[in-house]
Amino acid sequence: MFQRSQLHTPHTPAWFYRWASGLASASFKSQLDFVLNEVDPLLGIRRLAAELVAVTQETEDVKTFVLRPSVFWRGFVPGQYVAIELDVQGVRYRRNYSLSSSQAMFEGQRLVSITVKRVAGGVLSNYMHDHLAVGAIVHLSQARGAFVLANEEKTDTYPAPLHPAPLFVAAGSGITPVMAMIEALAASGQLARAVLIHAARYERDLIFHKRLAALARAHPEFRYCVQLSAGQGGRLTQASLLAQCPDIGRRAIYVCGPQGFMTSIEQAAMALGVPAQAIKTESFGLPAATRQGARASKEAPGPDGQKSVRVTLAKAHKTLQARGTQTLLELAEQAGLQPKYGCRSGICHECTCVKTSGRVKHAITGELMPDEQTHIQACMAIPVEDVAIASW
Amino acid sequence: MDMKTRPHDLMTPSELDAFGRALDDIRQQVLEDLGPRDVAYIKGVMRKQQQSELVGRGLIHFSLNPLTWATGVGLLSVAKIVENMEIGHNIMHGQYDWTNDPDLQSQHYDWDNVCDAESWRKTHNYEHHTYTNILGKDRDYGYAVLRLDESVPWRPWHLVQFVQYGLLSGLFEYGVALHELEFDRIKNGEVKLSEKLPFLKRFASKARKQVLKDYLVYPLLAGPMAPKVVLGNGLANLGRNLWASTIIFCGHFTEDAQTFRQEDCETESRGQWYYRQLLGSSNFTGSKWLHIMSGHLSYQIEHHLFPDLPAHRYPEIAPKVQALCEQYAIPYNTGAFGKQFKTVLKRVGRYSLPPADSVWASFVPKSLKSAFGAC
Numbered sequence: 001m002f003q004r005s006q007l008h009t010p011h012t013p014a015w016f017y018r019w020a021s022g023l024a025s026a027s028f029k030s031q032l033d034f035v036l037n038e039v040d041p042l043l044g045i046r047r048l049a050a051e052l053v054a055v056t057q058e059t060e061d062v063k064t065f066v067l068r069p070s071v072f073w074r075g076f077v078p079g080q081y082v083a084i085e086l087d088v089q090g091v092r093y094r095r096n097y098s099l100s101s102s103q104a105m106f107e108g109q110r111l112v113s114i115t116v117k118r119v120a121g122g123v124l125s126n127y128m129h130d131h132l133a134v135g136a137i138v139h140l141s142q143a144r145g146a147f148v149l150a151n152e153e154k155t156d157t158y159p160a161p162l163h164p165a166p167l168f169v170a171a172g173s174g175i176t177p178v179m180a181m182i183e184a185l186a187a188s189g190q191l192a193r194a195v196l197i198h199a200a201r202y203e204r205d206l207i208f209h210k211r212l213a214a215l216a217r218a219h220p221e222f223r224y225c226v227q228l229s230a231g232q233g234g235r236l237t238q239a240s241l242l243a244q245c246p247d248i249g250r251r252a253i254y255v256c257g258p259q260g261f262m263t264s265i266e267q268a269a270m271a272l273g274v275p276a277q278a279i280k281t282e283s284f285g286l287p288a289a290t291r292q293g294a295r296a297s298k299e300a301p302g303p304d305g306q307k308s309v310r311v312t313l314a315k316a317h318k319t320l321q322a323r324g325t326q327t328l329l330e331l332a333e334q335a336g337l338q339p340k341y342g343c344r345s346g347i348c349h350e351c352t353c354v355k356t357s358g359r360v361k362h363a364i365t366g367e368l369m370p371d372e373q374t375h376i377q378a379c380m381a382i383p384v385e386d387v388a389i390a391s392w
Numbered sequence: 393m394d395m396k397t398r399p400h401d402l403m404t405p406s407e408l409d410a411f412g413r414a415l416d417d418i419r420q421q422v423l424e425d426l427g428p429r430d431v432a433y434i435k436g437v438m439r440k441q442q443q444s445e446l447v448g449r450g451l452i453h454f455s456l457n458p459l460t461w462a463t464g465v466g467l468l469s470v471a472k473i474v475e476n477m478e479i480g481h482n483i484m485h486g487q488y489d490w491t492n493d494p495d496l497q498s499q500h501y502d503w504d505n506v507c508d509a510e511s512w513r514k515t516h517n518y519e520h521h522t523y524t525n526i527l528g529k530d531r532d533y534g535y536a537v538l539r540l541d542e543s544v545p546w547r548p549w550h551l552v553q554f555v556q557y558g559l560l561s562g563l564f565e566y567g568v569a570l571h572e573l574e575f576d577r578i579k580n581g582e583v584k585l586s587e588k589l590p591f592l593k594r595f596a597s598k599a600r601k602q603v604l605k606d607y608l609v610y611p612l613l614a615g616p617m618a619p620k621v622v623l624g625n626g627l628a629n630l631g632r633n634l635w636a637s638t639i640i641f642c643g644h645f646t647e648d649a650q651t652f653r654q655e656d657c658e659t660e661s662r663g664q665w666y667y668r669q670l671l672g673s674s675n676f677t678g679s680k681w682l683h684i685m686s687g688h689l690s691y692q693i694e695h696h697l698f699p700d701l702p703a704h705r706y707p708e709i710a711p712k713v714q715a716l717c718e719q720y721a722i723p724y725n726t727g728a729f730g731k732q733f734k735t736v737l738k739r740v741g742r743y744s745l746p747p748a749d750s751v752w753a754s755f756v757p758k759s760l761k762s763a764f765g766a767c
Binding site for chain 1: 426428429432439442445485486491493497499514518521662699700
């Protein structure tokens, strides 16, 4: 047998071995990946793939997509999410979706699911609802995220006892990671101690309502409370939270839903004496700071009539004010950054930066650049709304 | 005739502005139409290129007779040409940045060429495409090796510049890789060698990677048959170098491609920039495969007007550009591949000869002068 240790003799130093294997992998990895992809896209080693095996309608605007990930996908902890990548009209989109299926389903059938709500104007959710058919290949990341049950953070014993007992508060598609956690608790016989408050506008909007109701029937001690904001219960308040979960102060709280919902639940729970470290949240969509920034900027037009916008530079930890006349490159230079550039006239793409949110217009033509375009020429991009740059 | 065109002398400023806007419109129309067709095209080419490289390398390794080996060398050479010209060159121009696909990102792509991608983007995308054919600014004009214009003083060694031309072509990837070194400027003392150390480090790292891949790792895989792999890979690289240099020379060094003076381009408007790109570039005609094998640099004019539009779109917009040229009476330099290349050789020949006012001129036979069209 040709073993690795035999190569590693005193005559071939470690750096040489590392260097040679690095060289070989750089030369051959893409070719090997090409061959494997030609055989079966699920065998790709550069990008993880999954096959769509079923689609089920959950509510009027919510569908669950059941995926069979490739053998290189390493599994997940309930509550985690994956980044899904799809090409729509030639443009690659990437969005995070929580895994809504149980670990038992992954261990038994190697299947996982994501549950997607159709978002008005959302390119990827609409594409998935309207065009993604069984058999399609979807690219995904390994599972990630820290919104997991407290006992899952240290995974040396499983199932570890849950301490303290959990309270889940979920609204809208915020139920998706919670569903996976609840299934895990049911599987390990610990669901009896859990409380779930499931909020939606109408009953027809409750995702997984039947599945949860069935679990509640099978585990009579599991408390499943539905809070309909358009119904008698109204919105969740401090009082209704306490009424549904009198021992809230002794519980570990998991909150998932729209940003405003999570903030109000956090505030209510803290007012009821829950320590901040007992509350875990999972945010969907834009971070709160960006949204607040967007709201603030709409209220503050500049003196010259141009809207004042903010440019956030993630790596430099800087936020700049712009008034719709200067390009991103000029703004960054004024702020003391020295980004790479070349022609400064839109020819060479040397100043390309990565935009994570916000819209920009072209400095010469004045045309708005497509919203989804992340790699943009800084010398030609004038921000017209709050913009976040990841690469600077 | 080789004029130092002054763009603003030939067209009025308002004409130039209208001309610039018309070209901006052509560009915007393509931008608005970008979509799955473009991604399918480039991904399709990438797939064919990978297949060609795999089969080529496989044949070089496992060939049992010279014919299969030669087929392997041919396929590998084609794969390298397509990867450098239609895939690498075009992706690195940012033609597919809009797709958000990391495999198609201009700033991340690295090609099968000893030239470091970072260095290429600086010297080609920025310097050559911004200052096209401006003498003293566009270092691609003659590559500081050839005399292609009377602005370079004639020296007796120019008489044999066909030898340099051959060497430059055969070792083209190394010439391109060392372009950023600006050896000529180091020699004059304009630039210090120490300033070029970071570049030399990047060059060495990329060149080592390429050389080891083609001349060590792949040959080692073939065991005792290593020499035929070394030779095959070497010939494939040579074929790519000769082809790439020929295509690129046809783009800017044809007889009618014009050159410009620095002082005339200092306060250039967008219309003037477009105009200069047009006058400094030349197209050639041919079949579909010739366009693909040249990375669509057969549409050098369209490429220089719109370097970041997907190159396979150039054949679609060329008629519009040509119509615009007719409207403004601007020469649109095109012709058959063979004919254009002949004019390149003529230019190399003509400027290898001493100028008419030189004492050396009387020693040059008249037949040679007339063959190269020297005045």
